[in-house]
Amino acid sequence: MKLRYHALLIDLDGTIYHGDKPIEGAAELIAFLRKQEWSYRFVTNNSSATPMQVAERLNNMGIDAEPDDVCTSAQATAYYIKQHMPKARVMMIGEYGLQQALLEQGITITDEQPDIVVQGIDRSFTYEKAIKAVQAIRDGATSIMTNPDLLLPANGGFIPGAGSIGAMLKAASGKEPVIIGKPSRILIQYALDKLNCAAEQALVVGDNMLTDIRSGVEAGCDTVLLYTGLTTPANVEEYRKLAECEPTYCYTDLYELKQALMS
Structure with missing residues (x-):
């Protein structure tokens, strides 16, 4: 092998x-x-954590890791946007890891007339965010989902994942997202x-x-x-x-x- x-x-x-x-x-x-x-x-x-945070978690478990050893769906999402729509204005539904990945690629994050709606796990997700995202997608913005995981393990049980939020946006907008993860x-x-x-x-x-x-x-x-x-x-x-x-x-x-x- x-x-x-x-x-x-x-x-x-x-x-x-x-x-x-x-x-x-x-x-x-x-x-x-x-x-x-x-x-x-x-x-x-995982789109919520940065590569550094993932590496720290592994090191805390006794597993050697550097940030460069990690590839997240957030990084891949930002890379995909930079390759396909480098000047796009992006509305983001997500957490710190996704935000940092987008910023590191020089991508503009805005809620005003976005070309793309990028959505990952967001544990501060609100109905107001849903309204803005759905309106933007229905107005022509490309929908991109970092990953389709419906559930995430947490505290011995499960919580809704990025895919659960994405399912709602898809149903309300009527448009299929580009899935990265x-x-x-x-x-x-x-x-x-x-x-x-x-x-x-x-x-x-x-x-x-x-x-x-x-x-x-x-x-x-x-x-x-x-x-x-x-x-x-x-x-x-x-x-x-x-x-x-x-x-x-x-x-x-x-x-x-x-x-x-x-x-």
């Missing part, structure tokens, strides 16, 4: 950690990748671009058939499904049917993945 692939694109929640607890073997895998000088990126649908290929392609790596040279690693594996397949990458989170041997067949795709490799845990990379 080592001779065939040059880079790993690694999911976080369910693959590297559960909440604030690292998954067994995570620190060892990253230490191995660093020692062997493998290229890799942590690829997350997994299962879209756009986030994966952003990570590949940052690594200067061709799709066929990369492995997408994750625990979720519907997001991680699907996005890897859509981007033209081989994929690794781990039974460390959402997908298990008991439900994998169900998720295969729902995702309408197949992983290239399946491993029980991160130790097995590390062994495969050593072979």
Whole structure:
């Protein structure tokens, strides 16, 4: 495997950690990748945190990480806008991570006559924000959603995610958004671009058939499904049917993945 692939694109929640607890073997895998000088990126649908905040969270769990190791859906969203509509005025529904990503690309954020409405998770979301966003989209603004996750784990339960807000905006505006995060290929392609790596040279690693594996397949990458989170041997067949795709490799845990990379 080592001779065939040059880079790993690694999911976080369910693959590297559960909440604030690292998954067994995570620190060892990253230490191995660093020692062997493998290229890799942590690829997350999270649009609320900056790469620095994500890296700090990983380091607090004992997993070595630098901000440059992280690719977020917010970064990929800002990059997509800069590539396709560099002079666009953007209305933002989101949090600090999305705001910083847009500003770092030199994108103008405004509520007045926007060309684009960008929407991610927003735990301060209000009806007034919804009104402005829907009116802008109906008036012709392009709708972009950082990621389609309907639910996020929080305090042992779940809270509405970016996809839940997006579902309302879509229903009210009648327009389909451009989706950046997994299962879209756009986030994966952003990570590949940052690594200067061709799709066929990369492995997408994750625990979720519907997001991680699907996005890897859509981007033209081989994929690794781990039974460390959402997908298990008991439900994998169900998720295969729902995702309408197949992983290239399946491993029980991160130790097995590390062994495969050593072979």
